[in-house]
Amino acid sequence: MTTEQDRVLIFDTTLRDGEQSPGATMSHEEKLEIAQLLDEMGVDIIEAGFPIASEGDFEAVRAIAEQAKNAVICGLARASTTDIDRCWEAVKHARRPRIHTFIGTSPLHRDITALDQAGMIERIQATVAHARNLCDNVQWSPMDATRTEHDYLCRVVETAIKAGATTINIPDTVGYTAPRESAELIAMLRERVPGADTITFATHCHNDLGMATANSLAAVEAGARQIECTINGLGERAGNTALEEVVMALKVRNDIMPWRTGIDTTKIMQISRLVAAVSGFPVQYNKAVVGKNAFAHESGIHQDGMLKNAQTFEIMRPEDVGLASTSLVMGKHSGRAALRAKLSELGYELGDNQLKDVFVRFKALADRKKEVYDEDLIALMQESVAGGEDDHLQLKRLRVVCGTDGPQEAELTLAVGGEEKSIDATGDGPVDATFNAIMMLYPHDALLELYQVHAVTEGTDAQATVSVRLARDGRVYTGQSSDTDTVVASAKAYLNALNKLHLFAGRADNAALMQSAG
Ligand code: KIV
Numbered sequence: 001m002t003t004e005q006d007r008v009l010i011f012d013t014t015l016r017d018g019e020q021s022p023g024a025t026m027s028h029e030e031k032l033e034i035a036q037l038l039d040e041m042g043v044d045i046i047e048a049g050f051p052i053a054s055e056g057d058f059e060a061v062r063a064i065a066e067q068a069k070n071a072v073i074c075g076l077a078r079a080s081t082t083d084i085d086r087c088w089e090a091v092k093h094a095r096r097p098r099i100h101t102f103i104g105t106s107p108l109h110r111d112i113t114a115l116d117q118a119g120m121i122e123r124i125q126a127t128v129a130h131a132r133n134l135c136d137n138v139q140w141s142p143m144d145a146t147r148t149e150h151d152y153l154c155r156v157v158e159t160a161i162k163a164g165a166t167t168i169n170i171p172d173t174v175g176y177t178a179p180r181e182s183a184e185l186i187a188m189l190r191e192r193v194p195g196a197d198t199i200t201f202a203t204h205c206h207n208d209l210g211m212a213t214a215n216s217l218a219a220v221e222a223g224a225r226q227i228e229c230t231i232n233g234l235g236e237r238a239g240n241t242a243l244e245e246v247v248m249a250l251k252v253r254n255d256i257m258p259w260r261t262g263i264d265t266t267k268i269m270q271i272s273r274l275v276a277a278v279s280g281f282p283v284q285y286n287k288a289v290v291g292k293n294a295f296a297h298e299s300g301i302h303q304d305g306m307l308k309n310a311q312t313f314e315i316m317r318p319e320d321v322g323l324a325s326t327s328l329v330m331g332k333h334s335g336r337a338a339l340r341a342k343l344s345e346l347g348y349e350l351g352d353n354q355l356k357d358v359f360v361r362f363k364a365l366a367d368r369k370k371e372v373y374d375e376d377l378i379a380l381m382q383e384s385v386a387g388g389e390d391d392h393l394q395l396k397r398l399r400v401v402c403g404t405d406g407p408q409e410a411e412l413t414l415a416v417g418g419e420e421k422s423i424d425a426t427g428d429g430p431v432d433a434t435f436n437a438i439m440m441l442y443p444h445d446a447l448l449e450l451y452q453v454h455a456v457t458e459g460t461d462a463q464a465t466v467s468v469r470l471a472r473d474g475r476v477y478t479g480q481s482s483d484t485d486t487v488v489a490s491a492k493a494y495l496n497a498l499n500k501l502h503l504f505a506g507r508a509d510n511a512a513l514m515q516s517a518g
């Protein structure tokens with residue numbers, strides 16, 4: 001029999017702490033798509049962004065708040081009334097809004113804010129009370145809690161509770177703590193702080209020493225009932241606690257950790273792939289739960305054991321995290337109904353129009369590739385998220401000439417804002433020649449920060465997935481695309497990133513126009 005004490009809330013901060021990691025910037029539409037899936041899979045609280053950070057952040061939090069069906073939608077705010085008011089403006093549209101306000105409480109942070117202990121207590125009292133006047137669901141965090149003096153930590157937590165905080169989050173901001181210490185800190189606060197039994201304690205760990213998952217679970221053992229985490233462990237530096245790890249650990253080892261979450265674990269692979277695609281941060285092959293090799297058994301002894309009894313080497317079933325058990329799926333004779341059924345098995349429910357479009361792409365792929373695997377279909381779906389008919393830049397034709405006695409040449413035709421333009425360019429290799437041609441047709445000053453190629457499956461006819469990251473004016477734009485031709489995938493990934501840059505530049509111009517008009 002489960003009681004509320006058995007329930008651990010899952011607070012996902014992929015769109016705030018995750019997006020803060022250098023290079024992981026996501027577009028407005030991508031954020032909405034991720035938030036929708038997080039909501040569908042049963043995430044209790046979605047931290048949708050930092051509304052004061054930019055107009056884009058504000059709009060994304062507001063749109064996510066409007067779209068959310070079940071999840072609490074939370075925005076982050078520093079300890080200032082301006083930040084908190086802005087946050088409230090964005091989250092108030094949610095059915096269940098939350099304001100999350102924080103201040104760094106360790107000696108290092110007190111130095112930076114130039115507040116002494118008493119001054120900081122006053123600030124906490126005033127800002128938490130202000131937030132609580134706006135919203136009855138208020139979370140407060142003492143940033144760098146694990147390096148804050150215990151006596152002082154007790155005083156600030158008590159102040160926040162008295163001022164109206166309903167959740168107290170204890171961040172290990174720099175990934176410094178270890179499991180036993182993480183548990184002892186929560187136990188100490190629960191024991192010493194008056195009013196501790198009236199609020200929910202949360203744990204927020206970073207993974208600098210690879211202990212984020214262990215530290216989060218240890219905090220739960222000690223009484224924390226909210227885990228803050230991100231998909232694929234995305235986040236600043238070495239990242240945050242990975243949602244898929246804590247959720248599956250609680251499910252698989254429920255015998256020794258008897259707490260449950262509300263997560264539909266069969267959606268884990270789908271959200272993991274989506275976040276990897278839009279952030280441009282691929283999942284490492286041997287990553288726990290969602291890595292490509294997490295369920296692969298290659299050594300002879302393992303394969304033999306698996307064939308006799310899957311439990312020999314498998315502590316969770318691939319289906320539990322949404323991995324289809326068979327990998328070889330379709331070919332060029334497969335029909336539309338079969339494609340719809342297969343995609344639904346992979347977690348993609350398509351409307352008729354979307355299916356029509358994906359079916360055309362599937363046929364084109366099946367013509368070039370004898371066997372179409374699950375991974376190919378997933379890449380195809382990500383492709384349809386990445387590029388659309390309304391894109392400013394569209395690839396029309398590409399031909400490259402390669403040889404041992406370079407330079408290589410690219411003949412390229414693009415539609416630029418609907419108008420077809422062609423050019424020839426040379427370069428140091430076919431990809432360089434193609435990128436030079438793109439640059440000539442669409443001149444820009446963004447810096448190419450990353451270019452990465454992955455094979456989707458094995459074999460010389462395998463599709464390649466290419467990720468491109470561009471940076472301009474402190475913002476980052478990622479693009480991704482897949483194709484059996486690596487150069488075509490590279491061109492499309494580059495165009496995908498440039499389309500995002502173009503969209504953002506358009507939005508910024510609009511905002512400037514609105515301001516000058518207002
Ligand atoms: O790591 C951290 O301290 C944070 C806070 C803003 C909660 O992300």
Ligand code: ZN
Pocket residue numbers: 017171173204206
């Ligand atoms: Zn953090």
